Amino acid sequence: MNPIPLSLTLADGVRLDADCYRPRHRPLDEPLPVLLMRQPYGRAIASTVVYGHPTWYAAQGYMVVIQDVRGRGTSTGEFRLFAHEAADGAATVDWVAQLPGSNGRVGMYGFSYQAMTQLYAAAGRSPALMTLCPAMVGYDLHQDWAYEGGAFLWQSNLGWALQLAAETARRRGDEAAFLALVRDAQALPVGDRVPVQPDRLRQLAPDSFYWDWLNHPDPRDTYWQALKPDLAGVDLPMLHVGGWFDPYLRGTLRLYREAQRGRSPQQLWIGPWGHLPWGRRAGSVDFGPTAISPLDRVQVQWFNRILKGETTPDAVEAIQAAPVQWFEMGGQGWRQSHLWEEDPPLQYGFRGTGLGSMVGGELRPLKSGNGEGCPEVQVTPETQGTPETQGKPEVYVTPEVQVTAKETGVPDVIVHDPWRPVPALGGHAAVPSGSFDRSALDDRADVLTYTTAPLDRELVIWGEAVLRLWCWSSAVSFDLCGVLSVVRRDGVFNICQGYQRLGIGEPGQRRSLRLQFQATGQRLRLGEQLRLSLSGACVPAYAVNPGTGENPDAAPRLSAQVITIAIEAGTLAFHLS
Structure with a gap:
């Protein structure tokens, strides 16, 4: 249990401290492959919130090195979010490959920030680095971590900024600042004049990454491009790990799809988990003992095959298994397959009745190309053109289909009141994440619901569902x-969600909207129902849009308006497994 302390002094004089674990009763000079983790939370933690302790990994025949990144733990230098991880990571890989007792073959593992440090280290293209196991990684920092659908991920970003700022205050011995930041982290400061810009964080951590992320909302900004790991020419075997309720699943899928273009083996595991822990429960739902993470043993078998060259059945299976291992919630547990296509086929349509917020509307299957089964919403093959409104039914041209809403009917209306916005509950963007009974939320008059009839056959929905609709505001x-939720006798349990911010437009202008949901894998059984719920807010997961055209992340609370949103018709597309 007592690690060997090690330090690397970089060319600029910064010292990076690490703990080294080796198997007991093995000679210290016996050459072993190295498992490396680089993290910012204090190396004693070693990501044990989701992984086994490094002593367990060492006992499997590895030299395990857990390093504090620059400016964290006891390492010296200034911590700047991701700024030094490429150069420091590459230097660390070369260093551990040459340590006494190393055989020169290095693999990396870790989740979240520790997954990003793997990608940055890989950009150094060291021949010693043989494989990566990145879990729950926000690969594109803008689209997969900071923002979703154009909206700033307020709750998760603020909570993380407070955590990192508190650690900075602790390192410099500022107890007053440390305690103030800890209190805010335990009860987020959402009541300031500009809610998304809390006064105490600005006062105590004016150099936090949080302000950089707020000040660069455009994904094309050079700020984001400079932080993107340069993986051009990198082709390494990777074991990818995600969770259906993890906020960074988009990044895990993006990295997996990109890595598949190379020649090295890639494998993806997706469990029924939030960011942490990786246990049998996510939210209020117990997915059973098989949901408990198998990833420690899976990773070791992966490393055994690549770093040791083992040919045992388990080691060979780790590489040759189906490329995607995913947990079917509500059903069979772990399944194997290939990844879904990115563009799902249409499955259901809905149409406003005027009472969607009171008694709810119907979500009806689209049984054929002419809309049979949901005659109020028609779909036809794509043709060239744009929305037409002069003397014709109004048509929304999407990349795959047209959605035609007949002129009869009354739209369903959401009245969003900033005094009592719809609160976040579970899903992937809120804290805590997971699946909860949202029956009370769906009873609110500012939430529209569209529900299928009780199913006469089982459905397994998986992949990224897509909602397309006409609306105005x-x-x-x-x-x-x-x-999206499954309706059962014992409640209404969310399975995935999506969020979209619509930019500046004329009030009353009919607008098309495409909303992509977080990927999911859910079985709906006979008699259960699928429900779509729509609202104008999800607070504090995302900040309230004031409706004035101001940047919601800089708008004072005083400017927030009551917003009316009318939904006319739409379609819901998803894959069936």
């Missing part, structure tokens, strides 16, 4: 949150 800008 009283405001120049507004948000829309969509949630």
